[in-house]
Amino acid sequence: MRTRTILVAAVLTAATTAYAQQPEIKGDAQRARERISLCIGCHGIPAYRTAYPEVYSVPMIAGQNPAYIVKALEAYKSGARNHPSMHAVARSLSDQDMADVAMYYGTAAK
Ligand code: HEC
Numbered sequence: 438m439r440t441r442t443i444l445v446a447a448v449l450t451a452a453t454t455a456y457a458q459q460p461e462i463k464g465d466a467q468r469a470r471e472r473i474s475l476c477i478g479c480h481g482i483p484a485y486r487t488a489y490p491e492v493y494s495v496p497m498i499a500g501q502n503p504a505y506i507v508k509a510l511e512a513y514k515s516g517a518r519n520h521p522s523m524h525a526v527a528r529s530l531s532d533q534d535m536a537d538v539a540m541y542y543g544t545a546a547k
Contacts, residue, residue, distance in 0.1 A: 462532055462533055462536040463536060464503060464507075464535075464536035464537045464538075464539050464540025464541070464543075465536075465537050465540060466537070466541040466544055468537045469534075469537035469538045469540060469541035469542075470541070472530070472534050472537060472538050472541075473538055473541055473542075475526060475529070476498075476526070476542075479495050479522070480495055480496075480499075480542075481495075481497070498542045499542050500542070500543070501543055502543060503536075503539040503540050503542075503543030503544070504539070506535075506539035506542055506543055507535050507536060507539045510523075510527045510530060510535045510538075510539070511527070511535065513526070513527035514527035514530070
């Protein structure tokens, strides 16, 4: 009986942890390929980092945490973060697009 309770508790804990780490919308790095043509002009192509050095004022986003990228894009979209070109870019992205590009950049070139 005791073992069973512990087992149930362990399963519940694992399930809750996994759930908490899931973003609401799941990004698809593959689908992001249609979108990233918008970004690479400024943020560079992740796999070619050394061949195309970044302009210093454009932050490196490849390898960033996907959740961080989504948060940043939402902030540019809403105007909470103020940057004219990123605002224009973020405005053109749906929540799904943001999740996709975040997944792409977050999992690329690590
Ligand atoms: C016209 C150039 C340009 C384009 C196009 C562009 N960005 Fe940016 N991006 C910038 C600049 C410049 C900043 C820094 C702005 C600031 O100082 O807040 C930035 C900031 C960001 C940040 C915040 C990074 C951080 O470390 O806080 C993210 C995330 C980001 N861009 C993602 C994207 C994505 C995804 C795309 C394509 C959908 C994109 N950007 C397209 C120029 C661009």
